[in-house]
Amino acid sequence: MNIFETVRARVRAALGRPLIRPVATAELPTEFGNFEIRAYDDLADRKTHIALVLGDLGDGKGVLVRIHSSCLTGDVFHSARCDCGPQLHAAMARIAAEGRGVILYLNQEGRGIGLANKIRAYALQDQGYDTVEANERLGFDADQREYGLGVEILREVGVKSMRMLTNNPRKLAGVENHGMSVSELVPIEIPASESTRRYLRTKKEKLGHLLSSV
Numbered sequence: 001m002n003i004f005e006t007v008r009a010r011v012r013a014a015l016g017r018p019l020i021r022p023v024a025t026a027e028l029p030t031e032f033g034n035f036e037i038r039a040y041d042d043l044a045d046r047k048t049h050i051a052l053v054l055g056d057l058g059d060g061k062g063v064l065v066r067i068h069s070s071c072l073t074g075d076v077f078h079s080a081r082c083d084c085g086p087q088l089h090a091a092m093a094r095i096a097a098e099g100r101g102v103i104l105y106l107n108q109e110g111r112g113i114g115l116a117n118k119i120r121a122y123a124l125q126d127q128g129y130d131t132v133e134a135n136e137r138l139g140f141d142a143d144q145r146e147y148g149l150g151v152e153i154l155r156e157v158g159v160k161s162m163r164m165l166t167n168n169p170r171k172l173a174g175v176e177n178h179g180m181s182v183s184e185l186v187p188i189e190i191p192a193s194e195s196t197r198r199y200l201r202t203k204k205e206k207l208g209h210l211l212s213s214v
Helices: 003-015 072-076 084-098 115-126 131-137 148-157 169-176 197-207
Strands: 020-029 034-042 048-054 063-069 101-106 161-165 181-186
Touching: 020 048, 020 148, 034 148, 048 084, 048 148, 063 084, 072 084, 072 115, 084 101, 084 161, 101 148, 115 131, 131 197, 148 169, 161 169, 169 181
Parallel strands: 063 101, 063 161, 161 181
Antiparallel strands: 020 034, 034 048, 048 101
16 A cells, blocks of 8 residues: 555545545547546545446446546557557447546556656656656556545445556556456557567566566
């Protein structure tokens, strides 16, 4: 449990209830299909997180889920430094093809270090550091994301067990540690390009991602 999870656990215990609050719901037509977009406030740090729900989740078992941490540069500006945007869009297409599933979009930019620090990390990468080294040089852990809040949101939308779209075993552990059953890891690998090859190799060698293209 990292420091953020510890703080949230203490706040949760003090409040005696979950740390999320649903604040808005609307329909969201996309090029991949018609999702329902649900916004949740984090009562501990006031960040807003998003769940995109497609189809009837039924009994909530075996739901195809992508837990995606925000990446403004990749998801919005199509940065070629990472595979985040292509992974998000591939997950939306995969869930739309299945007809049922959830995209959980967590406000955890830069593996949890925030947008400004992420850009500072980019500057260090321009000097030759890899993504892990850059975060650590700024005084952060290699990956500061936490998933307890995400599990609370998934339960609120009706997910009881899931098939997770990920290449990251740490994400699996983070979810299961908070009591969510994962029946399958579904790969969502984006082929390496010249601009992403070092980034993907670092994820594989230093963060344990299950990747075959590097």
